[in-house]
Amino acid sequence: FSGAGTIRATLFPGDGIGPEIAKAVKQVFSAVQVPIEWEEHYVGTVVDPKTGSFITWNSMESVRQCGIGLKGPMATPIGKGHKSLNLTLRKELGLYANVRPCLSIPGYKTRYDDVDLITIRENTEGEYSGLEHQVVRGVVESLKIITRQASIRVAEYAFHYAKLHGRKRVSAIHKANIMKKTDGLFLQCCREVAEKYPDLVYEEVIIDNCCMMLVKNPALFDVLVMPNLYGDIISDLCAGLIGGLGLTPSGNIGDNGLALMEAVHGTAPDIAGKNMANPTALLLSSVMMLKHLKMNEPAEKIHKSILKTIADGKWRTFDLGGSTSCSDYTKAVIDNL
Amino acid sequence: FSGAGTIRATLFPGDGIGPEIAKAVKQVFSAVQVPIEWEEHYVGTVVDPKTGSFITWNSMESVRQCGIGLKGPMATPIGKGHKSLNLTLRKELGLYANVRPCLSIPGYKTRYDDVDLITIRENTEGEYSGLEHQVVRGVVESLKIITRQASIRVAEYAFHYAKLHGRKRVSAIHKANIMKKTDGLFLQCCREVAEKYPDLVYEEVIIDNCCMMLVKNPALFDVLVMPNLYGDIISDLCAGLIGGLGLTPSGNIGDNGLALMEAVHGTAPDIAGKNMANPTALLLSSVMMLKHLKMNEPAEKIHKSILKTIADGKWRTFDLGGSTSCSDYTKAVIDNL
Numbered sequence: 154f155s156g157a158g159t160i161r162a163t164l165f166p167g168d169g170i171g172p173e174i175a176k177a178v179k180q181v182f183s184a185v186q187v188p189i190e191w192e193e194h195y196v197g198t199v200v201d202p203k204t205g206s207f208i209t210w211n212s213m214e215s216v217r218q219c220g221i222g223l224k225g226p227m228a229t230p231i232g233k234g235h236k237s238l239n240l241t242l243r244k245e246l247g248l249y250a251n252v253r254p255c256l257s258i259p260g261y262k263t264r265y266d267d268v269d270l271i272t273i274r275e276n277t278e279g280e281y282s283g284l285e286h287q288v289v290r291g292v293v294e295s296l297k298i299i300t301r302q303a304s305i306r307v308a309e310y311a312f313h314y315a316k317l318h319g320r321k322r323v324s325a326i327h328k329a330n331i332m333k334k335t336d337g338l339f340l341q342c343c344r345e346v347a348e349k350y351p352d353l354v355y356e357e358v359i360i361d362n363c364c365m366m367l368v369k370n371p372a373l374f375d376v377l378v379m380p381n382l383y384g385d386i387i388s389d390l391c392a393g394l395i396g397g398l399g400l401t402p403s404g405n406i407g408d409n410g411l412a413l414m415e416a417v418h419g420t421a422p423d424i425a426g427k428n429m430a431n432p433t434a435l436l437l438s439s440v441m442m443l444k445h446l447k448m449n450e451p452a453e454k455i456h457k458s459i460l461k462t463i464a465d466g467k468w469r470t471f472d473l474g475g476s477t478s479c480s481d482y483t484k485a486v487i488d489n490l
Numbered sequence: 491f492s493g494a495g496t497i498r499a500t501l502f503p504g505d506g507i508g509p510e511i512a513k514a515v516k517q518v519f520s521a522v523q524v525p526i527e528w529e530e531h532y533v534g535t536v537v538d539p540k541t542g543s544f545i546t547w548n549s550m551e552s553v554r555q556c557g558i559g560l561k562g563p564m565a566t567p568i569g570k571g572h573k574s575l576n577l578t579l580r581k582e583l584g585l586y587a588n589v590r591p592c593l594s595i596p597g598y599k600t601r602y603d604d605v606d607l608i609t610i611r612e613n614t615e616g617e618y619s620g621l622e623h624q625v626v627r628g629v630v631e632s633l634k635i636i637t638r639q640a641s642i643r644v645a646e647y648a649f650h651y652a653k654l655h656g657r658k659r660v661s662a663i664h665k666a667n668i669m670k671k672t673d674g675l676f677l678q679c680c681r682e683v684a685e686k687y688p689d690l691v692y693e694e695v696i697i698d699n700c701c702m703m704l705v706k707n708p709a710l711f712d713v714l715v716m717p718n719l720y721g722d723i724i725s726d727l728c729a730g731l732i733g734g735l736g737l738t739p740s741g742n743i744g745d746n747g748l749a750l751m752e753a754v755h756g757t758a759p760d761i762a763g764k765n766m767a768n769p770t771a772l773l774l775s776s777v778m779m780l781k782h783l784k785m786n787e788p789a790e791k792i793h794k795s796i797l798k799t800i801a802d803g804k805w806r807t808f809d810l811g812g813s814t815s816c817s818d819y820t821k822a823v824i825d826n827l
């Protein structure tokens with residue numbers, strides 16, 4: 154691929170089905186001779202004293218150095234005080250925008266055709282502050298924090314993304330009729346940024362109404378930007394419209410191009426190691442990664458092949474009601490390249 | 491209707507299309523000779539010093555005295571410091587459970603058949619605490635409050651409802667993997683109550699996953715119980731599955747049988763006074779009201795007639811793409827009784 158030297162990228166295969174679907178990505182990348190050299194890091198079973206989490210300092214440093222990474226699902230060890238590894242990565246690496254494109258997959262039929270939605274979620278604060286306490290016995294409170302800095306940052310990302318990708322409309326999703334100050338500040342920031350993008354339609358939609366409209370007519374929306382928890386909810390809803398988290402990629406974006414793409418489905422421990430996993434979400438995430446690196450040629454090639462393989466209809470993994478193994482599906486993707 | 495004396499019930503027609511759809515209910519009730527005498531209260535344009543809101547002390551007192559009421563949509567006057575009238579009613583009257591049944595309407599086709607979901611929403615606290623403040627410039631926080639008292643109360647209502655209505659499963663919806671303390675307390679309360687109902691299946695579902703599953707396969711759920719904001723979101727999502735808020739009733743339940751049923755759609759100021767409104771949500775809410783009063787005979791009669799009228803296909807109001815007026819639709823419902 155003309156001119157591009159080899160790029161180092163971090164790979165976190167993750168737990169459960171993670172290693173299998175990561176293998177699929179590695180095989181497809183080899184087949185296309187993508188000039189990526191993986192720095193593979195496994196999540197350990199021991200808390201690293203330097204990070205206070207199961208993610209070692211070395212693996213964090215790898216993402217920082219490479220500036221780009223791909224991650225499979227990670228199981229947060231059960232027990233008191235273990236913070237979600239997914240969240241730790243987002244927070245520690247300052248990955249402030251979570252981008253989840255949901256596009257209908259031709260040949261995989263759901264109740265919805267032609268879904269084409271991009272949810273952009275604030276990824277560092279809001280209801281995910283981790284600040285909670287018991288006021289008195291039987292009365293607990295959680296703090297939702299909204300800052301101007303984080304809201305402007307994600308709004309800027311959303312509008313920039315919309316413009317760059319030829320999108321027409323940005324909808325800010327909120328509940329500012331109730332949370333007038335927090336969601337109000339979020340909206341205020343979106344409005345300020347919107348003014349710099351007069352060519353994009355900007356609208357504000359209350360989250361409950363947004364969910365109702367999404368299930369009635371997803372074509373009403375285009376790019377959606379919102380605080381953390383609403384993004385968590387709406388991105389899963391959107392994924393459901395096209396078939397679920399097994400088919401949707403996701404990217405976490407930070408400063409200076411830092412990005413960690415991830416499959417956001419679970420570790421599926423029940424089928425782990427049985428060659429039954431669906432690698433599509435991680436493969437699509439790897440396509441997002443390549444696009445982020447401006448390696449558009451291999452990105453398109455892999456993307457087309459994934460779509461062709463699914464459209465074929467012959468290669469349905471177990472989660473989609475078929476019986477194709479992870480390796481056979483991967484082989485089909487490689488054959489269709 | 492055997493034995494039942496006349497019952498006094500509060501009626502808040504509300505704003506916008508409110509009076510038109512309230513008229514439809516009154517006409518249908520007259521036709522069936524439902525032994526209800528309405529105490530009609532309009533929401534004023536002046537803040538009542540006794541209540542601090544646009545809802546007068548008299549009208550609040552009417553609901554308290556009657557113990558039962560029906561309300562149309564209310565527009566909260568725009569301006570600083572006006573609290574939503576809907577919320578004021580819920581809070582001041584201690585209406586702690588919000589019940590929204592979503593049933594597919596035969597003859598009104600959506601992408602989903604046979605939706606049969608009951609969402610039961612905690613109606614007084616959570617993200618609706620109204621407690622928000624600016625910490626420093628550009629940093630604001632909202633408090634989500636969960637109490638043991640309110641959680642047990644709504645959980646008990648949900649399980650009681652499920653048992654009474656022959657339901658099989660209660661799903662508690664939460665995000666306790668993130669809000670471990672607040673949603674954790676809510677779940678803890680649901681678990682305690684669940685133990686008293688061994689015949690009902692109890693499960694806990696994370697809200698993002700719940701939304702994904704609802705759009706993929708709503709038949710997975712039955713009765714859903716959840717904190718305030720999740721209930722707001724999920725009840726609208728569910729309404730979307732069967733066609734929208736124009737077709738879904740809702741009830742707010744308090745202590746000692748106190749109940750205020752309401753149409754939760756908006757005031758639709760653009761079509762107000764034009765005889766174009768769809769009275770279905772308020773009519774279905776009035777059916778809920780009658781059932782709550784154990785007036786099952788007129789309730790069933792009206793319910794069947796509404797369903798028949800919609801199934802006919804000839805009587806489609808404007809919101810559903812037809813051109814039947816509010817009064818013609820109401821006449822059809824009366825003819826079908």
Ligand SMILES: CC(C)[C@H](C(=O)O)[C@@H](O)C(=O)O
Nearest residue numbers: 237239240385417667668698
């Ligand atoms: C696993 C969980 C902590 C996470 C979240 O809530 O953000 C997940 O739902 C996601 O959307 O990536």
Ligand SMILES: CC(C)[C@H](C(=O)O)[C@@H](O)C(=O)O
Nearest residue numbers: 330331361574576577722754
């Ligand atoms: C109007 C608004 C304050 C209200 C809410 O958020 O509860 C509405 O969305 C509802 O569901 O009844």
